[in-house]
Amino acid sequence: MMELDELRTKWQNQDRQLEESLRLNRELLSAAKLDSAKSLLRRDAIYAGVEAALWLVMVIALGKFTADHFRALDLCLSGAAADVMSIGMLVALVQRMVRTLQIDYTQPIFTNQKNVETLRILRIRTTKWGALCGALLWIPWLAVVSQVIFGVDIYKSASTSWFIGNALFGLALFPLAIWVSKKYGDRMGRSPFIKRLMKDLDGENLSAAQDFLASLREFGTLSNS
């Protein structure tokens, strides 16, 4: 029967053999290769910057829309509601960008992993809240879009049954998205982005992140169990 201490000696002996047989591909360590990989990371930062810029444009455009329709209360409120949602999304995105820049892999594992997981939870919550608000504000968004693109005020032109139908659709959209994600999340699409989105929506990623945070806390504290 082997004890861990005995195995440690064998492991370290094995290390010496490993040292001789390991081959490091020096070409892949060249600055050009590392810098091209860095540029991929930079590209991710650029995507996040573009997304933030788009939300900023949306915030400004919706603010202008709200001011322009100050006298039409229903359109004004629709524009304001969509604007508040856009501001929330922009703030959350900027917060995520700042926190991402603060992630430091040279920190102790306990600290770094806590930060990484908290960031992951922030991203998942932003996705969920974005989807929920988008679904609840379905009619206001529709009103703004139809006014801007087609010049049609749906509050004046649409029938009551249309409103009821769309309000019910808006209310059903979020639970429907969660149901579809739970039922077909694993089968739908090969795109990692779609898969992640669905797992964010159905709560799988959130509970996994919370479980990991809990195990991290337990790991960081002395327990008698």
Added chain:
Amino acid sequence: MAMAELQDRFHTLINEHKRILYKVCNSYCRNREDREDLSQEIVIQLWRSFGTFDEHQRFSTWMYRVALNVAISFYRRESTRTRHVISDEQHLVDAPDQTHNRPDEIRLLYQFIEGLEPLNKALILLYLDGNSYEETASVLGISETNVATKINRLKASMKETFSGSKHVGPRSGK
């Protein structure tokens, strides 16, 4: 330090400590493709952080910190990672025939490590590599007493696993 000099220093240090890269990748990834992706991510992160490396520190401790942080994040990440940063046909760190030439005990040990959750994997790797409790505590960011307690638990779990049972994997790895 000039860029060329910095790169040379980086290459030398990585070459001297390549076994850390190899062992971390082998402990956190099952298949070769993932190991390759992980080794590349670790090296990229080491290179990005190299400017902040304090020469008074032990390089192995610093490298362990970065490598294990990247490995745990890689392991935890949902299936969205950017794959194949560098060409698929090339391998950053290679050990011809190592897997087949491992003694049985080492193979079982790798199996035991594979069954552990990511934080305990980090702990046992640091322990097996002969790091002191102080160094291990500094890499993990927990107290030395906590390190000692957890290592004792792992020893007990290991003993139980290796004693007679054909099942290899921790009974109480958490």
